[in-house]
Amino acid sequence: MPTDKKPEFFKGTQLKVAIIGCGYVGLPLALRFAEAGHKVTGFDTDPKKIHMLNAGKSYIEHIQQNKIQQYVNSRHFHATSDFSKLSEADAIIICVPTPLDEYRQPDLSYVENTAKSIQPHLQKGQLVVLESTTYPGTTEELVLPVLEKSGLRCPIASGPESENVQVDFFLAFSPEREDPGNKQFGLAQIPKVVGGVNPPSGRAAQALYAQVVARVVPVSSTKVAEMAKLLENIFRCVNIALVNELKLLCQRMGVDVWEVIDAAASKPFGFMPFYPGPGLGGHCIPVDPFYLSWKAREYDFSTRFIELAGEVNTAMPYHVVDSIAEALNHHKKSLKGAKLLILGVAYKKDVDDLRESPTLKIMEILQERGAEFEYNDPYFPQLHKMRRYDYSHMKSVPLNAQTLSKYDAVIIATDHSSYDYAAIVDAAKLVIDTRNATRRVIRHREKIFPC
Numbered sequence: 001m002p003t004d005k006k007p008e009f010f011k012g013t014q015l016k017v018a019i020i021g022c023g024y025v026g027l028p029l030a031l032r033f034a035e036a037g038h039k040v041t042g043f044d045t046d047p048k049k050i051h052m053l054n055a056g057k058s059y060i061e062h063i064q065q066n067k068i069q070q071y072v073n074s075r076h077f078h079a080t081s082d083f084s085k086l087s088e089a090d091a092i093i094i095c096v097p098t099p100l101d102e103y104r105q106p107d108l109s110y111v112e113n114t115a116k117s118i119q120p121h122l123q124k125g126q127l128v129v130l131e132s133t134t135y136p137g138t139t140e141e142l143v144l145p146v147l148e149k150s151g152l153r154c155p156i157a158s159g160p161e162s163e164n165v166q167v168d169f170f171l172a173f174s175p176e177r178e179d180p181g182n183k184q185f186g187l188a189q190i191p192k193v194v195g196g197v198n199p200p201s202g203r204a205a206q207a208l209y210a211q212v213v214a215r216v217v218p219v220s221s222t223k224v225a226e227m228a229k230l231l232e233n234i235f236r237c238v239n240i241a242l243v244n245e246l247k248l249l250c251q252r253m254g255v256d257v258w259e260v261i262d263a264a265a266s267k268p269f270g271f272m273p274f275y276p277g278p279g280l281g282g283h284c285i286p287v288d289p290f291y292l293s294w295k296a297r298e299y300d301f302s303t304r305f306i307e308l309a310g311e312v313n314t315a316m317p318y319h320v321v322d323s324i325a326e327a328l329n330h331h332k333k334s335l336k337g338a339k340l341l342i343l344g345v346a347y348k349k350d351v352d353d354l355r356e357s358p359t360l361k362i363m364e365i366l367q368e369r370g371a372e373f374e375y376n377d378p379y380f381p382q383l384h385k386m387r388r389y390d391y392s393h394m395k396s397v398p399l400n401a402q403t404l405s406k407y408d409a410v411i412i413a414t415d416h417s418s419y420d421y422a423a424i425v426d427a428a429k430l431v432i433d434t435r436n437a438t439r440r441v442i443r444h445r446e447k448i449f450p451c
């Protein structure tokens with residue numbers, strides 16, 4: 001007997017919501033559901049996170065501790081690694097990582113393992129939503145078959161004739177659009193795209209999300225929702241590559257690309273500014289487009305824009321190092337043996353996230369070329385071991401006039417708002433600016449080498 005639960009059930013109050021993966025995406029979502037009055041359980045495989053959450057502590061800089069504490073105290077939120085508790089949930093939302101493996105191919109092991117940990121506890125009438133960014137087809141081709149091993153069914157169907165198709169459980173995809181550090185758009189203000197494996201699943205997920213976001217945008221399938229997220233990120237990736245390439249040309253032509261972009265951005269329609277930088281960073285933009293390139297190969301299709309953008313953006317850290325060498329050359333110094341200070345390891349300003357940060361790649365190239373370097377980042381007092389890089393021996397050096405003057409050059413890799421750029425330029429011998437962070441500095445412009 002299929003479930004007699006109607007999709008409208010998820011409009012209800014005090015739902016039991018399970019969030020799997022309490023990271024940058026899952027934790028804010030969990031708190032938002034708690035804020036809306038639901039009973040939320042955060043599931044994670046990392047025992048340290050579970051411990052911290054239940055103690056009301058935050059491990060993500062922009063997520064306030066007192067919010068977690070408040071919902072833990074009011075019993076609207078708690079965390080666990082006991083996946084058998086999933087059987088008690090009305091809705092289960094999956095927010096686990098989707099990285100690339102060492103061959104730059106999609107690593108869906110986290111999503112697959114999560115589906116496997118839901119399957120033994122899956123109950124009739126539950127709603128499961130995947131939020132992790134992935135290629136079109138993942139929900140139907142990977143998650144659904146694992147969940148259906150439970151014996152419960154959620155048939156793939158679309159169109160008006162399937163409006164009331166019978167299901168045992170509901171399954172949907174709804175991409176996350178979080179922009180960490182963005183003070184203008186928080187989770188509640190950002191419209192949410194939702195697609196179901198069948199119409200009842202779509203309606204169930206719409207009902208659930210309508211409680212926590214200002215607008216839900218329904219689409220006809222999980223594949224459309226999956227592809228929409230990739231389009232958003234590929235759009236950014238390609239446009240960033242375009243301005244990075246134009247920057248290289250502008251440098252050769254003696255034209256200030258930043259002034260060009262600001263001038264073009266004065267057009268009130270048909271243009272959106274993107275800015276060059278030292279390379280792509282973050283968990284999404286450098287990674288997600290390659291999920292689509294990989295999937296496209298199954299269809300004998302080559303995603304040339306993505307590959308070209310990847311090529312241009314990947315070359316940027318090398319360009320930064322070449323620029324450092326050139327700037328030092330003007331000062332009759334070689335890169336080999338030069339003492340450098342790198343400002344900012346986070347992948348973008350004002351965040352405590354260094355995943356895929358171009359600074360890490362710049363450090364690797366500098367090391368290969370024999371430069372000596374230290375770093376400062378107010379968000380990272382020390383570095384930890386990562387999958388690809390190990391700078392765990394490095395600590396952020398204090399930033400003052402005395403230390404700044406020690407180095408042959410200071411490289412602005414991330415333009416954190418807390419930096420006093422005028423003071424940095426005053427004290428440093430040479431400044432290589434990859435972010436146009438020194439645009440308002442008036443004194444000693446001769447020390448600034450734009451890159």
Ligand SMILES: NC(=O)c1ccc[n+]([C@@H]2O[C@H](COP(=O)([O-])OP(=O)(O)OC[C@H]3O[C@@H](n4cnc5c(N)ncnc54)[C@H](O)[C@@H]3O)[C@@H](O)[C@H]2O)c1
Nearest residue numbers: 021022023024025044045046095096097098132133176178
């Ligand atoms: N960070 C962003 O700004 C952002 C924005 C949009 C979309 N996304 C997408 O959201 C997804 C999650 O990203 P994130 O940034 O939150 O990652 P994250 O690494 O911050 O968090 C993932 C969490 O999942 C946990 N986890 C891993 N495997 C698990 C398992 N099998 N069961 C339970 N928990 C498990 C990890 O311990 C971690 O706490 C990714 O697909 C990402 O592409 C991220």
